[in-house]
Amino acid sequence: MTTELPSRARVVVVGGGVIGTSVAYHLAGLGWTDVLLLEQGSLSCGTTWHAAGLVGPLRASESGTRLVQYSAELYSSLEAETGQATGYRNVGGVIVARTEDRMVQLRRTAANAAAYDMECELLTPRQAGDLWPAMATDDLLGAIWLPGDGKVNPTDLTMALARGARMRGARIAERVRVLGLTVAGTAAGRRVTGVRAEVAGEEHLVEAEVVVNCAGQWAKALGDQVGVTVPLHSAEHFYVVTEPIAGVHPGLPIMRDPDGWTYFKEEVGGLVVGGFEPEAKPWRSPATIPYPFEFQLLEEDWEHFSVLMDEAVRRVPALADTGVRKFYNGPESFTPDNQFLLGETPGLRGFFVGAGFNSVGIASAGGAGRALAEWVVEGEPSTDLVGVDVRRFAPFNANNTWLRSRVAEVLGLHYAVPWPNRELETARPFRCSPVHDRLAAAGAVFGSKMGWERPNVFAPAGSQARLDYTWGKPSWLPWSAAEQRATRSDVAVFDQTSFSKYVLAGPGALGWLQWVCANDVDVEPGQVVYTPLLNRRGTYEADLTVTRVGPEEFLLVSSSAATVRDLDWLERHRPDGCGATLTDVTTAHAVLGVMGPRSRDLLQPLTDADLGDEAFPFATSRVVSLGFATLRATRMTYVGELGWELMVPVELATGTYDLLKAGGATDAGYYTIESLRLEKGYRAFGRELTPDYGPVEAGLVFATALSRGKEFLGRAALETHRAALAAGGRRRRLVSFVVDSPEPMLWGGELVLRAGVPVGQVTSAAWGETAGACVGLGYLRHDGPVTHDWLASGGFEVDVAGERYAARCSLRAPLA
Known part of the structure; x- marks a missing residue:
């Protein structure tokens, strides 16, 4: 070299x-x-x-x-x-469980393996002990065996x-x-x-x-x-290498005991004993790492490591009488x-x-x-x-103080039970909407997305505003169910300020969007178009709405987490010589979603604009007065009910929110949005809509201009996808489903089977109060066309941590 x-x-x-x-x-x-x-x-x-x-x-x-x-x-x-x-050797891996919550995780892991055509076997404690004789098994409930694991x-x-x-x-x-x-x-x-x-x-x-x-x-x-x-920050990471232990040999499987935060692998007849302690130790900020720093370790910290060593001895009793050859404390980088x-x-x-x-x-x-x-x-x-x-990530995620706080938590959660609705707690609250304090006073239980504090659900008066974590039905589910009923039967207000919002304006704006948008956005000012942004392969890069404001001015609204990605994608595909400007206006406007059959009754007395169906049809957007505020009202919904998204200048948001509450709107959160959108079969970018799937598989060809003559990025590939669908053959297709029983709680990621054979995986799931059971979306694979008749023939089940429940699958949403 x-x-x-x-x-x-x-x-x-x-x-x-x-x-x-x-x-x-x-x-x-x-x-x-x-x-x-x-x-x-x-x-x-x-x-x-x-x-x-x-x-x-x-x-x-x-x-x-x-x-x-x-x-x-x-x-x-x-x-x-x-x-x-x-030094690569395929030795397999054993993951053990001490608690029922961990066993549920392992059963779900085994179902994931089946979905991905990988080998995985559930074990009894005795079977786990046979594979790893040096391990104590008296406190175990079970384990899984992963024959594909290896070491290098x-x-x-x-x-x-x-x-x-x-x-x-x-x-x-x-x-x-x-x-x-x-x-x-x-x-x-x-x-x-x-x-x-x-x-x-x-x-x-x-x-x-x-x-x-x-x-x-x-x-x-x-x-x-x-x-x-x-955005990354170093943290200290610890393990030791022991002297030889009887029965430990080069072919010994890797063993992980996440309830004890530890892992074990063989090394020269002894064990590497390491782990991810629940309270981590951040190291230096990135700018202060010394140079040179070559093949160097940090100081031994036996006191900090003791929480791992104590658990390691519990799992492998021989360690109590085994010497340690080397203590490793090496910094590694972690992300938020x-x-x-x-x-x-x-x-x-x-x-x-x-x-x-x-x-x-x-x-x-x-x-x-x-x-x-x-x-x-x-x-x-x-x-x-x-x-x-x-x-x-956005530039604000590069703050070293924020990173230091967050990374300590992230490392500590490495072996924690991966609860499906886990919210990180450090470095919060962070980005707050203008109505944040009002929502907190109303009992909001906040989550975080792209740094935004967003209400997940609202605790009723007298209840503690907090999340509990469980694989089953959580204590907050009745609160969300009440919000769902209010939205379906009355009117609710949702703080959707975290929506990403961009203005594209100036010479060439229309041509730019016509190329990157798969749908036709050359519509009359005041009309809204739902469209994907596709790549050359005809699969999803974004999923958003485009409102034409003027001849060469457009408002784009996208999901909260997509801001940096969307802006980058659009700029990468700016036509040569285009003089239009693309501006992120996300933080300039709050968004209050007013949704439900009584939404027009609430809003009409507050404005002189005609909100009737003929004057203000679906997919219409206008600047209107509402009380003392002038704002943009867009008739659009992600919950499947009559409603308007009100884009309000931040300085006018609190007054507007107060008007809506005075009119009788119920506060509702993002858990309710999730349930309602799944009952209606609405897709989400990052789950149903990803770069692995296009509009054909997602059932959204109608949201493109494929049937028209417009050229757009990804059109040729999309035509090929549609032709393949028409020709028959093995493929994947997104379907909606409803579980027959109201008993299980689904969170997404569950295995779907047909006649006992794995055929797909749930992408999103939630409790649907109107459906009276869990509902969701998932991609199914089939050797032939995924048709209404094939789905109607039944035999579908979802695997919920090893328990199978019958489900009805359809190309139509439960509440379509």
Whole structure:
């Protein structure tokens, strides 16, 4: 490996850990051989070398599972390709449960495995003990066996990827510290042009078309230099390596005891004993990490580690009499939501990130490296990476004080029971709507989305405004049921201020939108169009409404979490020479949804605008007076009832809210929105609508201009999808369902079966008060067309933590 730097490379990868070497390996494999990887120390010297090396393919989502499955396949074949051993061994994994709540999680995990065609077996405590003889089982309720789990030597794996990258044509230079980036252009259109690097005290400039930031816990500091959001923060992570233990051998499975926050794997006859303690220890902020920091550990902290060691001894009693060879305290980087960061950064073209792997970097490196390399080469992801897309965060997420608080909680939840409605508690309240205090006084139980404090549900007078976590029916369900009844039969008000809102205006605005929107937005001013934004593959990048305000002015309203992603996608597809401006106006306006059959009765006395069906039909938007306020009223609904979304200047929001409450509107929250939209079959971006699916599979071709002559991004692929549907054959299709029994509580993610055979998975589910049972949406797969007749033939069940309940599936929503 060389330290002689070229003056130019097509791609510069910053960071020689397992992620950086994987990206270089895959880029070269895709034909981009002019790749230069720069490492400030020696390969693997940052975080990679002290990783535990666990490779568990089964993840919470199908996209995440496929990513790690590929990693395992790659690691098992790398030695044959490169001649460099990786230490990969497929030993299987055991996860044990001490509590019934944990057993429910494991049963749900087993159902996920069935949905993804992976092996997983539920075990009794005795069976678990047979697989792991050194383990105490007297306090266990059960376990699962994952035969696909494996382990690998992190440093050897990195060396194998590096050798593979060099064999394919990439160059690797060690002892080269990247000082910063070079950038060209203005704030409206910046692009990375290279890196400034230091070799033996001398500064060098390397020009590049693309720079990939795989700098681990240094990645944020590099992004900060150029105003790019890379939200991660280091935390101390602990494990020990013990002396040999009788019965421990190289083929011993990995064992995880999440109720004790611990994991175990064999190493040289002893055990690696590590875990994720519930109260974590953040380390330095990214800008203060020392240099050099090569193959270094932090000070031992036996007091902090004791909570893990005490639980480890409980699970493996032999540890009480076994010596410790080495105590590892190595910092690792964590993100605010426990998902890693991948993709091209908004606002700086050509600058990609692969960092913040939250202690799953070894397992994820193969798949993440391939995905990021494909993104670089193709210009967009080839699969659904929304959950790890760097664009899910906004600039305010880069605040180091906020990150320090949040990351301590995130690490501590790594082995917590993954409650389906878990809300993070740290660094809150954060972004508050203008009516936040009024909602709090009314009993709001807040959740958080894109930093916004949003009411999930309202506690009635005399009840404590808090969430409880359970796999069954929660204590707040009657509160949401009452809100649902009010919306269906009377009128409710929803604080939807967190909606993303953009104004696109100026010369060329119409042409720009006509290309990126799959539906036709060339309508009369005051009309609203529901439309997807598709990629070249004809699958979803966004799902929003477009209101035409004037000849070349449009208002776009999208989901709360999509702000940065949407704006970036739109700017990427700005037509050459287009002079229109795109402005984020999210924080300038509150949104109050007034929904229910009595919504017109409430609003009409407050305005001189005619709200009747003929004067103000569905999908109409106008500026009106309402009391003392002038605001935009849009007749649109996400709950399936008569209603208006009122977009109110923030300074007028409290007065408007008070008028609505005085008119008798019931406060309602996002849990109620979820239930009501599922009863009506309304889709949500990120769950039903993702880059893995298009309008054909989602049943939303009607929301496109495919039947008309308009050209739009993704049209050719969408035509191919429709033709494939007409030709028959195996495919997936989104369906609505209602569970026959009112007993079970569904949260999403459940397995769907037909005649006992897995055929799909629930994407969203909630209690439907009008339906009298849980309702939801899910994609089903079938060797032939998913038709009304096939669905009506029945035989469908949902697996709710091992219990199966009959369900009725249909292409029509329960309350269509």
